Amino acid sequence: MTAAAAALKEKGVDVVTLSQGEPDFDTPEAVQNAGIAAIKSGRTRYTPVAGVKPLREAIREKLLRDNGLAYDIDQITVGCGAKQVVFNALFASLDPGDEVIIPTPCWVSYPDMVRLAGGEPVLVECHEHFGFKLKPQDLEAAITPRTKWLMLNSPNNPTGAVYSISDLAALAKVLREHKQVHVLADDIYEKLVYGVRFATMAEAAPDLIDRVLTVNGVSKSSAMTGWRLGYGAGPRDLIKAMNTIEGQTSSHTSSISQYAAIEAIAGNQDYVGAFVTEFEKRRDFVVGRINEAEGLKCRTPDGAFYVFVNCAGVIGKVTPQGKVIENDMDFALHLLDQFGVAVVPGSGFMASPYIRISYAAAIKDLQQACGRILAACEALS
Numbered sequence: 004m005t006a007a008a009a010a011l012k013e014k015g016v017d018v019v020t021l022s023q024g025e026p027d028f029d030t031p032e033a034v035q036n037a038g039i040a041a042i043k044s045g046r047t048r049y050t051p052v053a054g055v056k057p058l059r060e061a062i063r064e065k066l067l068r069d070n071g072l073a074y075d076i077d078q079i080t081v082g083c084g085a086k087q088v089v090f091n092a093l094f095a096s097l098d099p100g101d102e103v104i105i106p107t108p109c110w111v112s113y114p115d116m117v118r119l120a121g122g123e124p125v126l127v128e129c130h131e132h133f134g135f136k137l138k139p140q141d142l143e144a145a146i147t148p149r150t151k152w153l154m155l156n157s158p159n160n161p162t163g164a165v166y167s168i169s170d171l172a173a174l175a176k177v178l179r180e181h182k183q184v185h186v187l188a189d190d191i192y193e194k195l196v197y198g199v200r201f202a203t204m205a206e207a208a209p210d211l212i213d214r215v216l217t218v219n220g221v222s223k224s225s226a227m228t229g230w231r232l233g234y235g236a237g238p239r240d241l242i243k244a245m246n247t248i249e250g251q252t253s254s255h256t257s258s259i260s261q262y263a264a265i266e267a268i269a270g271n272q273d274y275v276g277a278f279v280t281e282f283e284k285r286r287d288f289v290v291g292r293i294n295e296a297e298g299l300k301c302r303t304p305d306g307a308f309y310v311f312v313n314c315a316g317v318i319g320k321v322t323p324q325g326k327v328i329e330n331d332m333d334f335a336l337h338l339l340d341q342f343g344v345a346v347v348p349g350s351g352f353m354a355s356p357y358i359r360i361s362y363a364a365a366i367k368d369l370q371q372a373c374g375r376i377l378a379a380c381e382a383l384s
């Protein structure tokens with residue numbers, strides 16, 4: 004949708020893009036400067052596959068400080084974004100036919116990554132009325148002797164759902180009975196929570212730490228999506244296998260990004276508070292306006308920068324052009340083609356009928372877009 008919106012914009016069409024998955028803020032200045040200093044001081048050569056030692060040291064300290072997790076430096080690996088870390092973990096561990104439980108709605112990449120690595124995605128629906136979170140009994144029902152991983156993403160893309168420490172403890176209780184199951188905790192939105200406490204699986208269930216891969220990065224928390232730097236911490240044998248894959252693919256992420264990330268992870272992070280304040284204001288605005296629209300409703304998400312909107316109330320309606328809205332893709336196209344707003348249909352996240360609105364956009368764009376979305380709903384009969 005972002006590409007379709009960009010193509011329309013190129014043709015001169017006025018489009019507001021709310022399909023993006025990245026903060027609209029600039030990388031903080033101190034981090035920019037650390038990247039520039041890395042270039043100027045010649046830190047522009049190959050690095051160790053797992054990442055330079057001072058970066059892994061900074062990550063080790065972060066995991067201890069923020070999450071109470073004690074990892075050794077050889078249990079940490081750095082990759083080209085959290086995305087590559089997730090991919091390396093799946094590629095390193097899945098045998099053909101191994102199953103990976105993916106609670107849905109989920110980030111678009113998980114099912115395809117599992118398939119690319121030879122595994123079978125097992126999608127488990129998480130209902131809106133349960134806050135889009137995985138229920139322990141649904142986890143239990145999905146586990147088989149072939150289950151290798153449970154993917155847990157909190158705060159969640161696309162729903163913004165945040166698992167509390169007791170939610171995680173309840174899932175851990177199920178996992179204790181099934182020793183073949185590992186947990187991939189994708190914590191990439193950790194810092195973007197609004198009035199709730201972030202928790203991660205290895206913290207909620209320290210006895211399971213040998214079965215957990217904790218994944219995080221700087222993309223969302225430090226507005227560094229283009230720098231491509233993420234990391235994982237977990238059992239030594241898994242990290243070693245992931246490093247083997249990294250070594251034969253990208254070798255490592257950019258040396259410049261690694262030195263900039265040391266500043267992002269170990270330096271002053273006061274800017275995160277400013278990001279959170281701004282995002283929270285935008286979230287409240289979008290949720291308020293969307294709930295005024297005929298046929299749409301949404302919950303107030305606790306984290307990330309997305310609102311996941313139930314659009315069941317517009318399905319079956321007819322556009323002024325005479326087209327029946329049969330699914331969320333049709334509705335997203337109605338918004339884009341007739342009203343100039345780009346959002347992502349829920350089908351991309353394995354959940355329908357929904358649309359995902361990203362509020363990583365300036366408030367004036369959000370005001371304009373929400374006005375258009377209300378008008379788009381009113382135009383349906």
Ligand code: PLP
Nearest residue numbers: 024084085086110160220222233
């Ligand atoms: N995990 C989730 C749930 C995401 O939404 C994203 C990006 O949108 C990523 C991982 C990838 O993050 P990175 O930019 O660090 O690769």
